[in-house]
Amino acid sequence: MAGGVPSGGRTALTASQARYKEGAVSGLLLKITRERTGRTQAQLAEDLHMDVTSIQGWETGRRPLIATQTGKLREVRRTLLRLGADPALLVLMDEALDADVVLSYALSGPPTPDLGDHPLAGWVVTRNATHMLAWALTGAIPAAISAICSPGPHRGPVADSPLLGVSERRAVFDHMRRAAELAHRAGEDGALLRRQALYLCSYDTATDTGAWLDQMRRLLPTLWRGEWTPFWADQRSVAASLTRHGDTDAIHAFIADGMGDLGERANLNYWAYWLGLDPVPQPNDTFMINRPDGAWDGVALLRRLTTRLAPDLGCIDLNVHSVWVLLGSRRGLLVADPHLNDDLADRVTLLLNSGVISAQSRAELESVHYGLRSHRM
Structure with missing residues (x-):
C-alpha cells in the first residue's frame, strides 16, 4: 500500500499483445444487427455504396467504429433501420461505442495524472453501457441484447462475443485498479472515477479482488443517516x-x-x-x-x-x-x-x-x- 491506498501491479503489454480489437463491442453489435436483417456483408456494403472490406473491418473490430465519421455512422444506422433492423439494437449502439472508448483508453496504458482525461471521470455510466463493458471482460451477453436475441420467437442466440484475451483483460483490470487508487487520492474530485473504476474491477475473477475492493471500501468516510x-x-x-x-x-x-x-x-x-x-x-x-x-x-x-x-x-x-x-x-x-x-x-x-x-x-x-x-x- 502507498499513501493508505492499496496498490495493484501493472500488466505491461508487448506491441503484439496490444493489438486488441478496440472496436470489438460495437463491431459485434453491428454484426448481430445486420444478420437479423437477413443481409450479408456484401449486400450491406452495396446498400451503403462501400467496399465489403470496410464492413468486415467494422464487424471484426479491426476498423473501429469509434474512429468512423459521425455522418457515415448515422447513414449506417438509417440504412439498417430501413432494412428492418430492430430499433432497440440500433439504440444500444451508443452504449457499445461508449464501451469501446473506455476499453481503448484502458488498453492504451496506465491512467494519466490528469484524471479529467479519463472517459469514466465525467460521465455517469448506465447499466447498458456497463453491461457492454462486461461483455468484453467476461463474455456475458448484455441483458438488453439477450432479451432481443434469445432463442424462441427471435432469430436465435448471439453466437459470438467480443471477449478480450487474457492479457488484455488483465491490462484493463490493472488500469482500473490504478485509476481508482489515483482517484481516491484526489478526494471528492475523483469520486466518480473512483467508484466507476471500482465497479468494473468487481468483474475481475483474480483471487485478491474481493480483498482489494474491501480495502478500498474501508478507506471511504463513514456514512451517517440523513447525510449525502x-x-x-x-x-x-x-x-x-x-x-x-x-x-x-x-x-x-x-x-x-x-x-x-x-x-x-x-x-x-x-x-x-x-x-x-x-x-x-x-x-x-x-x-x-x-x-x-x-x-x-x-x-x-x-x-x-x-x-x-x-x-x-x-x-x-x-x-x-x-x-x-x-x-x-x-x-x-x-x-x-x-x-x-x-x-x-x-x-x-x-x-x-x-x-x-x-x-x-x-x-x-x-x-x-x-x-x-x-x-x-
Missing part, C-alpha cells in the same frame, strides 16, 4: 461490487447506515438513471439528490425493480429495500398495473419462502405483501 456526500454513491457501488465476491456484510451495512431521507431519494434516482428511465446524461453523481420529483416514471421503475427480486442476486436486500421505499414514496403504484402486481406478488412470495433475505428485508416484504393483498380485496 459524493462518497455515498461510492459506498453504494463498492458494497454492491463486493456481493459479486460473496461479501454481503457491506451491503447490509450500507442499507443500515447510508439511507435516511436523502439516501432513499438518491437511491431511487440512481436506479432510474442506471436502468435507463431518466435519459438525461449526467456528468457527476449530484443528480442523485438534485433531480426533481417526476423526472422518471414510478410504474416503469417498479416494473424494472420487480424483475430484480430474484433469490440468486447478491444485492437482493438492496433491491427489496428499494421496492419497499418506492411503494411508500409513490402512492398509487399498486393500483396502476394489475399484471405487474401479480408478478410482484409471485416474486415476494418466492423470496419470503427462500431463506436468503435478511430480517429487515423479510419485514419489508411482508409489508409489501400486505399491501398487495389489501389492493386485491
Whole structure:
C-alpha cells in the first residue's frame, strides 16, 4: 500500500499483445444487427455504396467504429433501420461505442495524472453501457441484447462475443485498479472515477479482488443517516461490487447506515438513471439528490425493480429495500398495473419462502405483501 491506498501491479503489454480489437463491442453489435436483417456483408456494403472490406473491418473490430465519421455512422444506422433492423439494437449502439472508448483508453496504458482525461471521470455510466463493458471482460451477453436475441420467437442466440484475451483483460483490470487508487487520492474530485473504476474491477475473477475492493471500501468516510456526500454513491457501488465476491456484510451495512431521507431519494434516482428511465446524461453523481420529483416514471421503475427480486442476486436486500421505499414514496403504484402486481406478488412470495433475505428485508416484504393483498380485496 502507498499513501493508505492499496496498490495493484501493472500488466505491461508487448506491441503484439496490444493489438486488441478496440472496436470489438460495437463491431459485434453491428454484426448481430445486420444478420437479423437477413443481409450479408456484401449486400450491406452495396446498400451503403462501400467496399465489403470496410464492413468486415467494422464487424471484426479491426476498423473501429469509434474512429468512423459521425455522418457515415448515422447513414449506417438509417440504412439498417430501413432494412428492418430492430430499433432497440440500433439504440444500444451508443452504449457499445461508449464501451469501446473506455476499453481503448484502458488498453492504451496506465491512467494519466490528469484524471479529467479519463472517459469514466465525467460521465455517469448506465447499466447498458456497463453491461457492454462486461461483455468484453467476461463474455456475458448484455441483458438488453439477450432479451432481443434469445432463442424462441427471435432469430436465435448471439453466437459470438467480443471477449478480450487474457492479457488484455488483465491490462484493463490493472488500469482500473490504478485509476481508482489515483482517484481516491484526489478526494471528492475523483469520486466518480473512483467508484466507476471500482465497479468494473468487481468483474475481475483474480483471487485478491474481493480483498482489494474491501480495502478500498474501508478507506471511504463513514456514512451517517440523513447525510449525502459524493462518497455515498461510492459506498453504494463498492458494497454492491463486493456481493459479486460473496461479501454481503457491506451491503447490509450500507442499507443500515447510508439511507435516511436523502439516501432513499438518491437511491431511487440512481436506479432510474442506471436502468435507463431518466435519459438525461449526467456528468457527476449530484443528480442523485438534485433531480426533481417526476423526472422518471414510478410504474416503469417498479416494473424494472420487480424483475430484480430474484433469490440468486447478491444485492437482493438492496433491491427489496428499494421496492419497499418506492411503494411508500409513490402512492398509487399498486393500483396502476394489475399484471405487474401479480408478478410482484409471485416474486415476494418466492423470496419470503427462500431463506436468503435478511430480517429487515423479510419485514419489508411482508409489508409489501400486505399491501398487495389489501389492493386485491
